[in-house]
Amino acid sequence: MMLILHPRIGGPATAAVLANSGWGLIGLGIAIAVLHVAALRFGSVVGLSLALATCVSWNLGLWWNGRRKLVRV
Numbered sequence: 001m002m003l004i005l006h007p008r009i010g011g012p013a014t015a016a017v018l019a020n021s022g023w024g025l026i027g028l029g030i031a032i033a034v035l036h037v038a039a040l041r042f043g044s045v046v047g048l049s050l051a052l053a054t055c056v057s058w059n060l061g062l063w064w065n066g067r068r069k070l071v072r073v
Contacts, residue, residue: 001014001017001018001021002014002018005017023062024059024062026058027054027055027058027059027062028055030054030055030058031051031052031054031055031058032051034047034050034051034054035047035048035050035051038050038051
């Protein structure tokens with residue numbers, strides 16, 4: 001991401017994107033691990049479906065957690 005964004009939007013904006021994308025990238029890594037295990041065991045269709053469900057549920061959980069913190073404040 002750094003190599004693509006830095007020439008296009010500059011250093012400070014790229015740093016902000018990287019600083020705020022860590023939790024989302026963790027979800028992507030978990031989804032890739034789920035894909036690896038599930039595709040070998042259940043086939044590609046089920047593996048891809050489970051990986052997509054993992055990624056979507058992770059990001060919905062992050063969104064919900066962020067909204068919950070906003071409501072408290």
